[in-house]
Amino acid sequence: MIAQVIQGDYYSSVDRDQVELHTQALICVDQQGIIDRIVEPGDRDYAGIVQQAQREGRLIKAADDQVILPGFVDLHVHAPQWPNAGLALDLPLEDWLQHYTFPLEAKYRDPAFAEQVYPTLVQELLNNGTTTVLFFGTIHNQANLILARECMRQGLRSLIGRVAMDNPDQTPAFYRDESSETAIGDTENFIHQLTDLGSGNALSPIPVITPRFVPSCTDETLRGLGQLAQKYDLPIQSHLSESVWEHHYAIERFGKHDAEVLDQFGLLTDKSVMAHATQLTAADRKLVKKRDTALAHCPISNVYFGNGIMAVKELLHDKIKVGMGTDISGGYSPSIYDNIRQAVMSSQIRQDGVAPEDQGVAGSRISMKNAFYLATVGGGKSLHLPIGAIKPGYQADLQIVQERFQQVTDNDDNRFERLLYQVHRDDVRHVLVNGKLVK
Numbered sequence: 153m154i155a156q157v158i159q160g161d162y163y164s165s166v167d168r169d170q171v172e173l174h175t176q177a178l179i180c181v182d183q184q185g186i187i188d189r190i191v192e193p194g195d196r197d198y199a200g201i202v203q204q205a206q207r208e209g210r211l212i213k214a215a216d217d218q219v220i221l222p223g224f225v226d227l228h229v230h231a232p233q234w235p236n237a238g239l240a241l242d243l244p245l246e247d248w249l250q251h252y253t254f255p256l257e258a259k260y261r262d263p264a265f266a267e268q269v270y271p272t273l274v275q276e277l278l279n280n281g282t283t284t285v286l287f288f289g290t291i292h293n294q295a296n297l298i299l300a301r302e303c304m305r306q307g308l309r310s311l312i313g314r315v316a317m318d319n320p321d322q323t324p325a326f327y328r329d330e331s332s333e334t335a336i337g338d339t340e341n342f343i344h345q346l347t348d349l350g351s352g353n354a355l356s357p358i359p360v361i362t363p364r365f366v367p368s369c370t371d372e373t374l375r376g377l378g379q380l381a382q383k384y385d386l387p388i389q390s391h392l393s394e395s396v397w398e399h400h401y402a403i404e405r406f407g408k409h410d411a412e413v414l415d416q417f418g419l420l421t422d423k424s425v426m427a428h429a430t431q432l433t434a435a436d437r438k439l440v441k442k443r444d445t446a447l448a449h450c451p452i453s454n455v456y457f458g459n460g461i462m463a464v465k466e467l468l469h470d471k472i473k474v475g476m477g478t479d480i481s482g483g484y485s486p487s488i489y490d491n492i493r494q495a496v497m498s499s500q501i502r503q504d505g506v507a508p509e510d511q512g513v514a515g516s517r518i519s520m521k522n523a524f525y526l527a528t529v530g531g532g533k534s535l536h537l538p539i540g541a542i543k544p545g546y547q548a549d550l551q552i553v554q555e556r557f558q559q560v561t562d563n564d565d566n567r568f569e570r571l572l573y574q575v576h577r578d579d580v581r582h583v584l585v586n587g588k589l590v591k
């Protein structure tokens with residue numbers, strides 16, 4: 153039974169290098185919010201489906217100067233950091249964490265603060281065309297549950313992690329887990345609380361095991377979280393070799409690279425999504441590939457903290473799963489559009505180098521189609537969810553965006569690039585999650 157029909161021109165990735173335009177297609181969505189079939193103008197029952205959907209008030213029609221895209225998947229958002237978006241990004245990561253980020257995150261011990269911040273964050277993400285988000289919360293379960301409730305209320309698909317951080321050498325007394333038992337015990341409680349809260353809801357948030365990053369956690373906590381991930385078969389998220397400092401921290405404490413440390417504690421699995429990975433060596437990449445771990449590319453944040461640019465081209469070549477992340481607030485923008493543009497620009501810088509004597513890394517340049525793939529299909533694959541593409545069997549998570557230059561008609565590829573470079577938040581006119589209008 154078709155619950156909703158969305159009619160219009162749409163783009164969806166065919167593979168990491170190509171997109172396909174479907175003109176005036178009918179995206180037919182079933183009652184579970186899943187795309188049941190795509191009907192093209194030449195199909196026999198096209199006119200009948202339009203008429204029936206119109207009669208029953210089930211037709212959403214994109215205007216001639218609008219385009220339908222899959223909703224974006226954001227693989228890395230620190231929800232509590234939203235009030236700090238854009239602050240102190242001239243500091244190195246480790247100072248920014250201690251002086252700006254930890255003091256802000258500590259405020260969420262008061263649930264009223266979460267009630268103030270989280271509704272606007274969720275709304276802003278949806279307004280920018282993002283339909284699925286992998287969130288870091290804080291160490292406070294109550295605040296994390298407020299975020300979950302807000303995602304369900306506004307219709308954002310979400311995965312949420314209760315952050316664990318108990319290493320007294322790297323975390324302040326005002327914001328840390330009291331002990332490894334607290335870090336692990338509260339994470340396990342959160343898994344149950346979130347599962348209960350979401351029970352029966354079509355957008356039930358998925359709990360995620362979330363060691364903040366290696367420096368913030370004791371060995372016991374890293375080990376315990378690896379065991380929890382296995383016990384409940386859950387996704388894992390953390391930061392991986394984000395900066396030179398982080399890379400060397402792992403070497404000094406463990407005599408190993410970050411990736412090897414995470415692996416040693418059972419945290420590098422095929423359900424892990426690791427953010428940044430700007431400092432990976434070829435051997436680290438091999439390990440990530442072997443474990444089938446996904447990586448979240450956060451190109452805006454990496455300009456500030458990354459001390460390098462992710463080797464996206466090599467990762468794609470190696471068939472490693474890669475998606476996009478805004479990394480609020482290390483990234484100032486909640487927009488995946490801004491991030492895919494930066495991903496293309498950063499790849500160009502990596503290719504060309506930054507000084508006359510720096511020849512860069514040949515073959516680094518990625519295309520807008522590559523970046524769009526990361527933001528859609530790449531994100532879906534990283535989360536093992538049927539999202540990020542417009543095709544039967546996938547969730548009807550969509551955005552309808554306004555074109556600015558529809559009068560210029562040349563070819564489908566140019567239309568795509570023009571669109572992706574020009575869309576702003578207010579051009580995202582409608583957003584659907586699970587087939588339901590949420591903007």
Ligand SMILES: Nc1nc2[nH]cnc2c(=O)[nH]1
Nearest residue numbers: 230253364365391479482
């Ligand atoms: N960008 C970023 N990196 C981190 N590493 C540990 N915590 C954080 C964080 O909040 N943001």
